[in-house]
Amino acid sequence: MPELPEMETYRRLLQQRLAGQANTGVSIQREKTINMPAAAFEDQLIGNTFTAIERRGKHVLFRLQSGSVLLLHLMLGGFLYWGTEEDKLERTAQVTISVGSHLLYFHGLRLGYLHLLSREEAEHRLAALGPEPLDPLLTAESFARLMQKKRGVLKAALVDQHVLAGIGNCYADELCHHAGLLPLRRIPSLRPEEGTKLFHSMQAVLRDAVERGGYMETPLFRGDRLTGGYNDHCRVYDRGGEPCPRCGHAITRDEWSSRKVFYCTGCQQ
Ligand SMILES: [Zn+2]
Structure with missing residues (x-):
């Protein structure tokens, strides 16, 4: 299962690619991966701009201009791929998000999830986590x-x-x-x-x-x-x-x- 360094690597690379970019499309192959009907998920995402990509523990948080947050946990077997329609992997993605000509593929999300939450809901979900091991305030x-x-x-x-x-x-x-x-x-x-x-x-x-x-x-x-x-x-x-x-x-x-x-x-x- 991906841990802090794996998710931090994704965060760094996705921040460079997604921040400031508007969401232009969403495709849901597996509704269980998300936390609402696909149509509602698409409605809230399409046209919404990613403002920042953050990480907390093993989660990645995609912050959106509307104030909502896409909360990702890959659990066992999940991984991401960023590419175009032409160079995508020969694997089914459970969720795909388009940003212009590029797509972010969420693969292997059987146990993992991608939940669209309000800022408060996201905070609540992460509230019980302990401190970050690399927090400068941790002595x-x-x-x-x-x-x-x-x-x-x-x-x-x-x-x-x-x-x-x-x-x-x-x-x-x-x-x-x-x-x-x-x-x-x-x-x-x-x-x-x-x-x-x-x-x-x-x-x-x-x-x-x-x-x-x-x-x-x-x-x-x-x-x-x-x-x-x-x-x-x-x-x-x-x-x-x-x-x-x-x-x-x-x-x-x-x-x-x-x-x-x-x-x-x-x-x-
Ligand atoms: Zn030894």
């Missing part, structure tokens, strides 16, 4: 306080969107590896200096992943060299049995609460 001290509210294992707290918004399975394992801490380590057992290390590792890993374009496999548009640039940089996630890039020990693939967990027992404690 090592406030991070420690957030984690201490949880008594379970690190992985559980890191992927809990009410604790922090935007981290999922992959980056939780990656930042634990970076910090030299086992993802199944119990939070109460962490020493203060380990908590501080985890905070700095979280920011370092997420910043690096954003910089490299995250791990989405499909480019956003033809010639896109940013999206997916982090794919080969995951050090433990989905690398069970491979040697740890830091110490050479074989990476363990484990399961916790029906989630995959990857770590190295050679250099994580």
Whole structure:
């Protein structure tokens, strides 16, 4: 499932392409993906201009001149494609939005959704999310306080969107590896200096992943060299049995609460 760096990459690239552009058409292939009848959705969107593309946690928010917001969550299997009618992918899109000669295709939205909401509804939907891991106001001290509210294992707290918004399975394992801490380590057992290390590792890993374009496999548009640039940089996630890039020990693939967990027992404690 796309996490903060993947959605931030989409946000950056779409902001350059959509902001200030008017919506010229909408095509709905799957009505369950949206939150109202297709005709009402089209009525509100067509002619409406995108003012800004924002991100909160794993959501992308398309702000519209009318004040409404298109709230996107890709969940598992969702991805976006920006192109023309000629270079579209050989896949069905659940929703397509036209902006002049270009189209934004929303693919794989079976579990994911694209909801058209008022500003207040959008705020309400996002109100329970924890802080952004890269928020400049988040300090090592406030991070420690957030984690201490949880008594379970690190992985559980890191992927809990009410604790922090935007981290999922992959980056939780990656930042634990970076910090030299086992993802199944119990939070109460962490020493203060380990908590501080985890905070700095979280920011370092997420910043690096954003910089490299995250791990989405499909480019956003033809010639896109940013999206997916982090794919080969995951050090433990989905690398069970491979040697740890830091110490050479074989990476363990484990399961916790029906989630995959990857770590190295050679250099994580
Ligand atoms: Zn190792």
